[in-house]
Amino acid sequence: MKRKQYETAMAPMREQLVAMARWARVTGQRIVVLFEGRDTAGKGGAIRAVSEKLNPRQCHIVALAKPTEAEQTQWYFQRYVQHLPSAGEIVLFDRSWYNRAGVEKVMGYAEDPQVSRFLEQAPQFERMLVDDGILLFKYWLTTDQARQEERLRERLDDPLKRWKLSPVDLAARERYDAYTEAREAMLAATHSDWAPWTLVDFNDQKRGRLTLVRDMLDRLPNTEVPPPQIDFPPLGRQPRAERYSVLQPIANFPLG
Numbered sequence: 151m152k153r154k155q156y157e158t159a160m161a162p163m164r165e166q167l168v169a170m171a172r173w174a175r176v177t178g179q180r181i182v183v184l185f186e187g188r189d190t191a192g193k194g195g196a197i198r199a200v201s202e203k204l205n206p207r208q209c210h211i212v213a214l215a216k217p218t219e220a221e222q223t224q225w226y227f228q229r230y231v232q233h234l235p236s237a238g239e240i241v242l243f244d245r246s247w248y249n250r251a252g253v254e255k256v257m258g259y260a261e262d263p264q265v266s267r268f269l270e271q272a273p274q275f276e277r278m279l280v281d282d283g284i285l286l287f288k289y290w291l292t293t294d295q296a297r298q299e300e301r302l303r304e305r306l307d308d309p310l311k312r313w314k315l316s317p318v319d320l321a322a323r324e325r326y327d328a329y330t331e332a333r334e335a336m337l338a339a340t341h342s343d344w345a346p347w348t349l350v351d352f353n354d355q356k357r358g359r360l361t362l363v364r365d366m367l368d369r370l371p372n373t374e375v376p377p378p379q380i381d382f383p384p385l386g387r388q389p390r391a392e393r394y395s396v397l398q399p400i401a402n403f404p405l406g
């Protein structure tokens with residue numbers, strides 16, 4: 151999909167996302183969105199598509215590092231609970247508690263009994279969230295291995311994207327089928343009536359973002375809340391140029 155076509159389609163949805171945030175703030179609604187998928191699927195771009203026009207004080211992005219030694223001794227869900235939203239907030243998880251059923255399982259960071267216990271507890275945990283009034287969306291971004299290979303190579307060759315490439319990403323190439331099996335087991339165990347999974351094709355990332363945002367907006371209740379009226383009277387004088395006495399601005403960036 152071309153950039154211009156994407157921007158044209160996304161523009162009205164950006165307005166709807168802003169309206170969603172205003173509705174959440176006015177009503178106190180709490181929203182949680184999980185973004186899961188293989189490395190290079192496009193989770194970061196999808197999260198930016200949702201959050202780019204929202205107030206960062208209201209919309210929080212959570213991308214946790216590997217657990218600390220202390221966190222490894224806690225109830226598995228504990229470190230995620232502290233990032234759940236308060237009234238009026240939106241939380242976007244760039245990978246979530248489902249790490250245990252994916253990366254941790256495939257790479258051997260979690261033992262089979264731990265994974266089995268997670269798959270049993272995750273639906274119960276999510277039932278508690280939903281019963282408490284949280285709107286929970288779970289998205290899995292799908293991508294074929296050929297497309298994944300292209301994106302890994304792009305990360306290797308592009309100095310602006312090289313930071314995205316890690317030894318874990320490269321190791322995952324050899325475990326494509328193992329990740330498939332782990333995903334299918336995860337979906338079978340955790341796709342519930344109260345917290346269903348939604349799979350979105352991200353082989354074309356721009357189209358995938360449009361599909362995901364449209365799906366999320368369509369699943370929300372009516373979010374029509376008019377913006378507050380703000381009195382903006384005339385300034386009553388000529389605008390003043392900024393003045394400095396202690397320090398001066400540095401030279402402008404040269405053009406041409």
